[in-house]
Amino acid sequence: MNEVIKVKDILHALDKITGGRCVKSLDDVFSGRNKFVIMKSSNIPGKACMEMPGLICGNLEAPVKKIAVTMTLTECNIELAGATGVDAIVAHHPVVDAANSGGVTIRGYLNLYGLSVFELHEAFHGLHPGIAYIHGHKAFHADIAYGDIPGNVLYVGKVLPGVSTLGAILDRLNEFMGMQEEQKMLLSEKNLRNCHDICETNVATGGKLLVGTRENRVDTILHIFPHTGFTAQHLEMAKQEHPDADTVIASISRVGTESDLVKKAEELGLNFLIGNCHAMEILENGLPLAMALQKILPEVEVVLFRERITSTPLNKVGTTAIRDYADYIASEYLVNKEGGTGRPA
Template sequence: MKKIQKQTDVGQVLEALNTISRGRMVMDWNEITAGTNPYVVMKTSNIPGKSVIEIPGLIFGDKKKPVKKIGVGMTLTESVIELASAMKLDLIVVHHPVADAASSGGVPFSDYLPLYNLALIEMHEAFHGLHPGMTFLHGHRKLKTDIAFGGVPGNILHKGIALEGIKTAGDILERIHHLMGREMDDDILEAERAIRGEHSLQEATLANPAQLLSGTVNSPVEHVLHFFPHTGFSMSNLEMALQMYPETDTIIASISRVREDHAFVDLAKRRGLNFIVGNSHSVELMENGLPLAYAIEMLLPDVEVFLLRERITAVPLKDVGHKVMVDYGKEMAETHLVTKQPQAVQFL
C-alpha cells in the first residue's frame, strides 16, 4: 500500500526554519517572557510607541494550518500582503521584524491577514551570520564574524580575505556589478521610462550602485573589514576593529550606505585605506532572501516557494506620465485639500 504523506503545515515550516537557523527560532512563546532566546531583541530609537520586539518565529497564524505555497520576502508591506493574496499564498516568511499597522497598511494583522488566510513568520537576527553570501558577493571570504560587535546585538562585523582573482578595489566593483545583474535592471528601467514617458524615473536598486569612496580602482586588496552602518556601527567600533586587525587594507560598508563626507570615509583616507560602499539594502532580497528561499525548498520539497520582490521607484511630480491620474490628483488636492473654506470633519 502506498504511504500517504502528511501535508506540510506551518509548524513544519517553523521546524525547517529552526533547522536552517541552527536552533535560533522561537518555538514556544514562553521563550519571550523568560528571556531565554538571545535573538528576541528590542529595537528602539526611544521614540514613544515606536519600538518593536523582534521575535524570530510565528507571529500570526495557526501552526496546524496547511501550507502549499510560501512567499519569502525582506520587509512586510501592504503591497506584499496584497501580492500574497493574489497568488493565494498560505504563509509569508520575511527577514525583517514586523509590527502591527506599520507592516500592514495601517491596520492590525488580526483584521487584515485573516481576509487572505495568511500566516506570518519573521526571522531577522536569527538569520544573520548563517551563510557567507554577503562577503562572497563582495569579493572576500570571511575568516571571522561577530554578530554583536561591541556588545550590540545585530552589530555585525566580518573579517575577510580577498577571494582568488580579487586583486584590486576595481575587481570588487566589477564583481558586484556582474553578480547582481545590473545590466538587466538597467534594461527594465529604460523600458519602463519609455512606456510611462517618465524619463527621470529612478529605481531603488540602481540609484545606489557600489562605489569607491577612498583609494583608486587599482589599489591592492587583501585584508577586508566588512560591516553594515545601519546596525549602529560607530566610529569607535571602526577604530577598535582596526586595532584588532591592523593588517586591514580595505573597508566595505554594505546594505546601508554612507556618503563621501562621512567620518568613516575620512578615517579611511587619512590611513590610506580603500573604502567601498557595496550593495544597498534594496537588493538584500537577493543576498539573503534567495538563499533562505532555496533552503526552505530543499527541506520542504512539496511546498512551492516564491520570492516576493518589491520594486520602489521615484519620479518628480512634474514628470508623472499618466495624465488621467495627474488630473485626478490635482483635482483632489485643489478642491478638497487646499480649499480656502475647510469643511468640518465628521467622525462616524
C-alpha cells in the first residue's frame, strides 16, 4: 500500500531542498531569525509584499496526489489546478492576497478547489549553479545580496569547455531553451489565426548582443540580473573585485542599448550580452525544483505549469462574435456614458 503524502510532507521536502530556509512557525515570520522572510516595497501605499518561504495557505494534514510547480501564481494557475486534479501548487514568486488570485481573497478561492499553495523565491536563489551553467559558465563566486541589497544577485564565472565566444553562448541558449520549437509554435499560431502581427514573450526576448560581436572571445563572466537593483556603480565595483572579467551577461530581466549598465560596460571594456528573459525561469529554476520534488516524493505526480503570453492586434483577437460583443459593450456602456463623451475635453 502506497504511503499517503500530505501537505506537511511537501513542506518538509521544500525545507530539505532549501537547506532549512522555509518558515516552520509564526515565530519564524516575526522574530527576524529567518533572513528569507523579506519585505518588498516600492513605497506604493498598500502594495508591499512579505516573502514567506514555505506554506502560504493550506491544511498540513491534507492528502496530496498531484503537485504543480509554477513561477507566478495567477487565477489561470488556480483554474488549471482545479480542473486537472492538482492538490498543491508550489510557486517560485511570493504570493499576495488578491494580486495572485484574480482580485479576490486567496483563501476562499483556494479552498473552493481544495488547493494548498507554497512559495520559495529568495529562499531558492543561490542553491544551484544551473542558470550560470545554461549561460555557458561555471560560477566560482555567488552573492545573492550584492551591495547589501537582498535579492541583488551576482555570479562570477569561468566559461565552460567549448564555450569560447559570445556566439557560442547565444547558440547554447537557443539549444537549451528550445527556441526553434518556440518559433515554430508562434508561426503555427500566426497561421491558424491568420494574423502575422502576433508576438510572444519567449520569441520576442531571445538572447542578443549589445556590446561585442559573435566572434569576441570570452573567459570570465559577470552575470547580473538588472531588475534586482544591480546598478552601473555595482558593475564598476564588481569589475574592480574581478579585474579578469571580460563579459557581462544580463538575464532574467533586460536592458536597452542606452542603459547606464551598457554604457558602463563599454567604458570598462566589457562585452555585454542579454541572456534568457524572466519568462524562461520556469525552465531554469522551476523545472529543477519540480524534478527535485519528484525525486523526494516519488509517490505523487508532479507537473510544470507554463504560460505563453501573446500580443495580438484588437481586430484579430478571438472570433467575430466576441469582437462584436466587445465593441458593443465598449460603445454602449464604457464610452458613451451619460454626462460625458468618454474623451477628455
